[in-house]
Amino acid sequence: LVAGFEEPDHGTVEVGGQVVAGPGTWEEPEARRIGMVFQDGALFPHLTVAANVAFGEPRSGRVEECLELVGLADRARSYPHELSGGERQRIALARALATEPDVVLLDEPFAALDAALRTALRGEVAAILRDAGVSALLVTHDQEEALSLADRIVMMRDGRVEQEGTPADVYDRPASRWVAEFLGDADVLGGHAEDGTVACELGRFPADPSLHGDVEVVVRPEALVLAHPDDTDPVHQWADGTVVDRQYFGHDQLVTLALVSGRHVESRTSGRTRWSPGDSVRVRVDGPVTVLAPGGAAPCRS
Secondary structure (H helix, E strand, O other), X not given: OOOOOOOOOOOOEEEOOEEEEEOOEEOOHHHOOEEEEOOXXXXXXXXXXXXXXXOOOOOOOHHXXXXXXXXXXXXXXXXXXXXXXXXXXXXXXXXXXHOOOOEEEEEOOXXXXXXXXXXXXXXXXXXXXXXXXXXXXXXXXXXXXXHHHOOOEEEEEOOEEEEEEXXXXXXXXXXXXXXXXXXXXXXXXXXXXXXXXXXXXOEEEEOOOOOOEXXXXXXXXXXXXXXXXXXXXXXXXXXXXXXXXXXXXXXEEEEEEEEOOOOEEEEEEEOOXXXXXXXXXXXXXXXXXXXXXXXXXXXXXX
């Protein structure tokens, strides 16, 4: 819709404040100053790298500028089949930037790459786009990708916007249980709100004074601190638990606990302390807690 490949049934599309699609208005795709990077790169196999970048007929010298920008000036005479997957995507980005667009659209551009290459390339692409000074609209199902790349995130569900904001805002203050569970890991516990506080199995926390009765308490795994029963202090609120499972990743670990009620929660902590299934632990919250009314009312962060 933004690029002009599809015509909207209703509503408007604006690019840089100018309406390009809407009632009585239709600007052809080639007139919109939009660059497009497809999921698989979509390079022309019979053209050299330089010819692919020049496909949109950019100004003189622009091809060389863009190849330099993406770090592939030495591959101008190569063909797409001679490049790695990451190099092909960088050439696709160079082609999108060559016509000096107002906006670059990226349609799951790293989906076809392996995990290690995907992580490395997304950092490179973000740096290239910022160096080029161009706005970008990235469509992705990868939560880590969205959080690490975006200046602003729009969460969409069934064609409707659920929440919009900075990555930190959307992650720390989810507007609904769906947002909380889709954007990263989250445990949702039942709680009871009254007089500006909420009580749940992990303790009592401040809450929006307008919330009363049954609520849902959203806690991220990195907000849960674990300790041996003998190492706790009386200052903080601690709950008892038993280790059920441990996934070790080197730099950190994900520990699954069973609380006294039998409810399972997860704690993401440093990998230094070795927990084993069956260990008795104490757990407390040290981080943001989001309190939602049943059905996903506006949250209050505490």
